[in-house]
Amino acid sequence: MAHPPVTPPPSLPMPVHRLPVELLENIFSYACMGGGSTGRSLSLVSAHFREVARPIRFRCVSLSSLRHIKSFLACLTRERSHTKVRVRHLFLSTWRDGEDVVRIRTGRVPRSGILGNPGPRDGPRWSVWMPVQEALDRELSHLIPFLLRAIASNLCTLSIVHSWEFGAIQLPESFPLLRQFTFCGPAPMFPGGCPRLRPPPSPCFPSLQHLHIVCGTVSIEFWLHHSPAVTHLRLSDLNCASGTLVEELRCSLGIPLGRPLPERSSRPPFAHVRLQPRAAVSPEYYQTSTVEHNTFVEHLKSLRPHPSVRVEVMRDRHYRDGYWDLRIHRDWQDGVVSSPGWWVGGEELEEEENELYSNLDGDGHNLETPEKTITFWV
Structure with a gap:
């Protein structure tokens, strides 16, 4: 009598900790594209996960306040003593710090708690807002250039939203690998002085292809000198100034000037x-x-x-305060894995984006989303 074939016992699922390191690195690299939150969570799971995620969690970084910048720089310095850390994608915003300055100036309580116990709201606090603005400006004017110098050599995509409440950002000498750059705010200070000098300064962004500038009073002479390879240029929020x-x-x-384009022009x-x-x-x-x-x-x-x-x-539009901070952050996330909406969409997409971010209060904050105060860089 023939015996039935022996059925092997079902294989137990392999614990995720026992997966090959190469496979974990691949999984983590896809997971750590949100700007810091997932990488922080992975690093808190176990010592093994922390070691695997250590270089990966820094590839995509989102910083939305001075507090975030400080904590990230401290974390970056600490981690670089263990391994080689490369930041590939950076979103940097000082919009919320600038809005805190505006709230203090107009007699309202800042959202970040920068004043501690602010006391009663008794109208504009001119004696308070100027020292706060000057202190924030001093720190930002030191820490932002320091941050950019520390990571510029490996950046591929960069988006900066800088509040008009603060001074211009000093850019480092070179971003050799940068391909996509969005800048919103007062024009930064470029290294090397005027491009009309002889010899002219070396370009900051030799590999840049996609450049988006959001500024009503923009001048593109410096930008184009420092971006000789740019193929896609977008200028947003333009006005006659x-x-x-x-x-x-x-x-x-x-x-x-004053005559038609020659047929065989370059x-x-x-x-x-x-x-x-x-x-x-x-x-x-x-x-x-x-x-x-x-x-x-x-x-x-x-x-x-x-x-x-x-x-x-494109059709001219009016945007609420805070629109560009939210929109640029979302398009930066899209640009990490694909092409941002600045180039792939037309008027319909612009209208959809405008409606998407229309639910803002007077300071440009989403009325349905609680304020994010957590920092992922600990």
Whole structure:
């Protein structure tokens, strides 16, 4: 009589701690793309997980306040004594610190608790906000350049949202690997001085291809000198105060002044230039400003570069305070794994994004989301 075949016992699932290190590293690298939260959680699971996640959790870093910057720098210094840490993707924002300064100046309680026990709300506190603003500005003007110098050599994507309440950021000499850069706020200080000097300063961003600048008074002369390989340029929130912009665009696009483009002109480096003006103020009160705005937009629309270059003037829009901080952070996350929405979407996507972030209070904070005060760099 034949015996039935022996069925082997079912194999027990392998504990995740016993997976090969190479496999864990691959899993962790996909998980640690949120800016710090997942990497911190993994490092707290066990000593083994902490060692595997140690270099990986720093690849994608999101810092949204001075407090976050301080804790990250302390953590980075500590971790670099154990292993070689490379930051590939950085989002950096001082928007919330700037909003705290505004709240103090207008007699409201800051969200971060920077004043400790603020006492009763008795109107604008002029004797308080100026020392707070100056102290924050001093720390940021020291720590942000220090941070950028510490990680610039390995950065691939960078997004900075800098509050207008603080001074300009001093950029380090070189970001050799940077491919995508979004900057919102007052123009930074570039190393080496004016690009018209002879010899001109070396470019900061020799490999940069996608550049997005959010600034109403932008001048692109310094930006383009330091980004010689850029192919995609977007300028957002533009207004007629950008007095030299039209002429700078003409020069960079190879459009001769006062005459049509020659048929055999050389191709400029750009593939796509996207211009998004800010909506004009109400004509009921500022008729002159509206005329200037309309003239500015018409000049942008009149740009006719080489046929291979796509120049797109988007519909002008007005955005709530805090919109760009939230939007840039989301697009930075998208850019870590794919292409950000600055380039792949058109007017419909812009309208969707505007509606998505319309649920903001007067300070640009989401009314449905609690304020994030935790730091992941401990």
